[in-house]
Structure formats: structure tokens, C-alpha cells
Amino acid sequence: MISAPRRYLARWAVGVLVLAVGAVLLVPAVSSGRTDARYAVGAADDNTTPFNLVSMPALIAHRYRGHGFRLEHLQAQNRYMRRWEISYRGDGLRLTGTLSVPRTHRAHPLVVDTHGWIRPMIYRTGAGLQREEARLTRLGFAVLHPDYRNYGDSAYASTKPAHQPLGYPADVLNAIVALKRARLRGIDLHRMALFGRSMGGGVALQVAEARPTWFKALVMYSAVSSSATENWSRWVRSDRTLRQRVARAYGTPTSNPTFWAEASSRNYVSRLGRMPVILNHGTADHMCPEYWSLETYGALRKAGVPARLYTYKGEHHRFTADWPEFMHRVDGFLLQHA
Secondary structure: OOOOOOOHHOHHHHHHHHHHHHHHHHOOOOEEEOOOOOOOEOOOOOOOOOOOOOHHHHHHHOOOOOEEEEEEEEEEEEEEEEEEEEEEEEEEEEEEEEEEEEEOOOOOEEEEEEOOOOOOOOOOOOOOHHHHHHHHHHHOEEEEOOOOOOOOOEEEEEOOOEEEEEEEHHHHHHHHHHHHOOOOEEEEEEEEEEEEHHHHHHHHHHHHHHHEEEOOEEEEEEOOOOOOHHHHHHHOOOOHHHHHHHHHHOOOOOOOHHHHOOOOHHHHHHHOOOEEEEEEEEEOOOOOHHHHHHHHHHHHHHHOOOEEEEOOOOOOOOOOOOEEEEEEEEHHHHHHHH
């Protein structure tokens, strides 16, 4: 069982402010509207939309050195679990999140969940998948929930294109490395799975492709497209300011098709090998249309990945009536594979 060291329970708001300001000063500069040549072409994350652009070759090649994992303070507890707010460092940023652990004296398999887009101004540490986390901890899983940069109490990193070489997937991978280095009792890091919703479904797929040997299984829920071009069309093309910023840094899918192909996780699904994947999508989802998951599923099956697709008639982006059925499937899938 994990317990928070007393020295980590002190208030740290001032430290967060100092580190957040420092993080802004550390980001590379944009020169002449082009990506700085010292940095691998990578993310063009923009906090105003779920758009998350990452170069898969850069993400795969990067070395992750997350460290300094800390249990900051107890956020919530009940008879089944304890949830701590956590912090760690990765790629020069101080990042935050939560860690939920069942209240039993054994090593628990770990589910790493990746949340969808929420306006950063209203987002609170650990938000986005709390009802799913509660279900998973009752089932016996520990749950790591990274906030990502610019979310929660994480450091601020400029949202300008070319200022985020690897973006949200790198924050997740650094969280896992930092947790491994912490060697906390009560968590079996040899049994890890990924669970991603909406934008986080895309992040989870990118993370799995970057380090496929780390994970036993992947759950995708109302996920964004695995095609960078489709995500561009959905969230960027109609926004003149964002379109111009991204185009200056990386070109458009038409003017720079090579980069946009490399930014599409669909083209790297073969890296998953035999990792089991389930995709879950509502037929009435107006945020992320159902056909996106149909296309991702088709790519997975073509690559020989053992994938299953479940659609939920009439369900929207966030499941309601069919949520119990959805989680029953997730429960069985994770118990079998993780």
C-alpha cells in the first residue's frame, strides 16, 4: 500500500508559479515562421481545440527521462481507494496529475488514462475520466492520470507551433518513466494498459506506438481521428488564425504531405504488433464522428493488430445510457489482458 511521505504534504502553490514562469522562458523561439532546425518537427498543440499534432518518427526516436515523481497530497479517498495529486519532471517541464491506488495490500496492474480536451481555464487536476477511474480502482487497478502541459498545475508551455517538440504523448511517457524510477510499492509496472478518451484516445494510440513493449492493451473511447489530415479538417481549417500558425510551421496536408503522413498515427499501427485494442464509439457523436473509429479499426485489422470495435447506437461523445455496458466490456478486456 502506498502512503504519502509527510514532507510532500506541504503547500507548493508558490513553487508551481515559479516553475510555470520558468517553463515559458525555456521554450525554443520561432524563427521566420519555420520550425527551429535544432528541434525535431513535432507538436502544434493548441489549447483552444482538441487538435494535437505530433511527428511519430520524432516521438519514437526521443529518449524519455522523466524523473522526480512525487506524491504531493491526498486528493480523495474512500473505502476502496486513495487518490494523490502527483508531480514529476519531463523534458524541462514540471508536470502534474493524479495517481489512484486501491486500498489492498498487493501489487496492482496500472492503467494509464489520457483525458480529452477540456478548456484549460476550467480544467482541474485529474479531471476528465474520474467515473471510469473509480470503476477501475474498485476492480483492482491503479490508475495514473497525467494532466499534460498547460493543464492543471503543470508548467505552461507556449501554444505556438514549433514550441512543443513532442507535446502531450511525451508528457505521458515521461510520467511513466518517472513512476518507474520512483519504485512505489503497490503498483505492478510489468502489467500496464492505456485508456484514452477523445483527444486522449489519439494520445493513447501515439503513446502505444512509441513504446509498444510497455503496454499489454489499449482502450480507445470516442477517439479523435488517427489521420492528422482529418483532425486538421475538423478543427484547424476553418480557424484562420490557427490555420495560418500551423501552416507556417509545418505546411498544410496539401503543401507538405510527407510531414502530415508522419503525423498520422494510422500509418504506424503496425508497431503495435499483437497488442489487443478495443475501440468504442457512439453513433450520435457530433464531436468525433463514428467513422473515425471505423477507419482506425480498419487500419488496425489490416496491420494484423487484434482489434475489436464496439459501436453504441444513439450515444454521444460522452456515454450515458450505455456507459455500464461500455465499462463492462472494458472491465473484462483489461482483466483478461492486463
